Amino acid sequence: xxxxxxxxxxxxxxxxxxxxxxxxxxxxxxxxxxxxxxxxxxxxxxxxxxxxxxxxxxxxxxxxxxxxxxxxxxxxxxxxxxxxxxxxxxxxxxxxxxxxxxxxxxxxxxxxxxxxxxxxxxxxxxxxxxxxxxxxxxxxxxxxxxxxxxxxxxxxxxxxxxxxxxxxxxxxxxxxxxxxxxxxxxxxxxxxxxxxxxxxxxxxxxxxxxxxxxxxxxxxxxxxxxxxxxxxxxxxxxxxxxxxxxxxxxxxxxxxxxxxxxxxxxxxxxxxxxxxx
Numbered sequence: 001x002x003x004x005x006x007x008x009x010x011x012x013x014x015x016x017x018x019x020x021x022x023x024x025x026x027x028x029x030x031x032x033x034x035x036x037x038x039x040x041x042x043x044x045x046x047x048x049x050x051x052x053x054x055x056x057x058x059x060x061x062x063x064x065x066x067x068x069x070x071x072x073x074x075x076x077x078x079x080x081x082x083x084x085x086x087x088x089x090x091x092x093x094x095x096x097x098x099x100x101x102x103x104x105x106x107x108x109x110x111x112x113x114x115x116x117x118x119x120x121x122x123x124x125x126x127x128x129x130x131x132x133x134x135x136x137x138x139x140x141x142x143x144x145x146x147x148x149x150x151x152x153x154x155x156x157x158x159x160x161x162x163x164x165x166x167x168x169x170x171x172x173x174x175x176x177x178x179x180x181x182x183x184x185x186x187x188x189x190x191x192x193x194x195x196x197x198x199x200x201x202x203x204x205x206x207x208x209x210x211x212x213x214x215x216x217x218x219x220x221x222x223x224x225x226x227x228x229x230x231x232x233x234x235x236x237x238x239x240x241x242x243x244x245x246x247x248x249x250x251x252x253x254x255x256x257x258x259x260x261x262x263x264x265x266x267x268x269x270x271x272x273x274x275x276x277x
Contacts, residue, residue, distance in 0.1 A: 003104045004082040004167035006039035011075045019225055021072040025216070025232065025275075028138070029209035032094055033059075035078045036144065039092075043082075043164055054149040055160060056203045060089065063176035063233040064140030070098065077101040079136075083173050084166040088156050089143045093169040096138035104170055140231075141176055149203075152239065179235055179272045181260060182253040190249050191218055192264065197242045205239040208271065215259040215273050218250050230256075231276040237269040246270060 016027035037057065041047075050057065070076050079101050083091040095101065146155050146162065157163065193214055201207040211234065216224050240246060245264035250257065256277040261270040 002167045003170070004165065005104065006035065006042060006080050006082075007077055007101055008035050008038065009075060009077045009100065012070055012072055014072060017072045022069040023071070025212040025229065026209040028096075029062075029212065030207070031078060032080070032142070033207075033209065035080050035094075036092055036142075039080050039082065040164060045162055045164060049160070049162060050146065051202075053160065055155065055162075056147045056149050058145050058147045058203065058239070059208055059236055060143045060145050061176040061233075061235050062140060062142040063231070064094070064138060065231040066138050066229055067135075068098075068137045069228065070096070070137065075099055076137075081169045082164060082166040083169055085157070085164060088145055088154055090145070090157075090164060091166070091173060091175070092142050092144060093171075093173065094138070094140050094142070095136035095170075097134060097136050099134075101136075102133040139171070141174065143176065147203075176233060176235075179233055179258075179274050181258055181272065182251060184251065184253060187251045187253070188249050189218070189251060190247060193246045193248050193261075195240045195242050195244045195246060200242045203239075205241050206244075208234070208236050211236075211240075211259075211261065211271050211273060212275075214246075214248065214261070215250065215257070215275065218248055218259070219257060227275075227277070229275050229277060233274045233276075235272045237271060238263070240270050244270075 010031070012023055016023055016031075018024050040057075077097045077100055079095040079097070081093040083093055146157055146160075147153065148155050195206050199206045199210040199213070212232070216227070219227065240261070246261045247264050248259060248261050250259045255274070257275040259273040262268060263270060
């Protein structure tokens with residue numbers, strides 16, 4: 001087995017946590033987005049090859065499992081594994097460790113060098129073995145795409161000479177599944193949300209990490225202030241621009257909270273989110 005991965009070690013700041021002083025879901029996702037972009041740039045695909053040519057990195061789907069949410073002032077290591085490209089999709093597998101991260105392990109080479117955690121460089125591929133290693137507190141997979149900034153449509157990377165090779169992941173690879181929304185119509189709540197300018201990012205749309213802020217704001221305060229997600233999954237169908245009106249429908253059901261954002265203008269889906277509890 002061979003791995004291609006990138007590490008970054010950070011200490012969680014106050015701006016990244018919620019009222020309980022644990023990491024916000026949106027903050028976690030923004031951190032992983034920045035980690036992934038840094039990884040692609042280390043691989044030679046910089047803004048010169050993408051942003052400056054009118055190509056934007058966007059996310060189609062993601063799914064994460066959480067054993068524990070890290071807290072304010074805690075030092076964690078974020079790790080991103082590059083997996084083989086699937087046509088126009090760039091799958092990435094993530095791990096979050098409390099403290100430093102171990103070297104990925106595989107049979108054959110116990111003397112493989114460790115990852116350069118937090119160094120901003122691509123860690124070497126590893127072929128090592130050991131009896132026991134620390135386990136990540138958060139794991140997950142995201143499917144990335146490239147979008148044409150002008151046409152706002154997905155593009156084939158090979159048409160622009162963009163190539164990012166991948167390797168294995170420590171646990172294999174599962175494509176994030178489609179979210180099945182519950183059918184209990186009498187339990188569904190609804191609110192209208194106008195997408196604010198303050199949540200727009202470098203791509204000119206609402207960063208999908210902030211969809212979780214919008215979703216969590218809909219949960220009654222007495223519940224959301226105690227919320228400890230066991231994981232989450234999300235599908236992003238169409239980008240939301242500042243000023244767009246979104247109808248947010250949501251409900252609590254077996255397995256957690258479910259959210260669907262649709263455009264008031266045409267009723268089409270913008271996103272679906274499941275927060276596991």
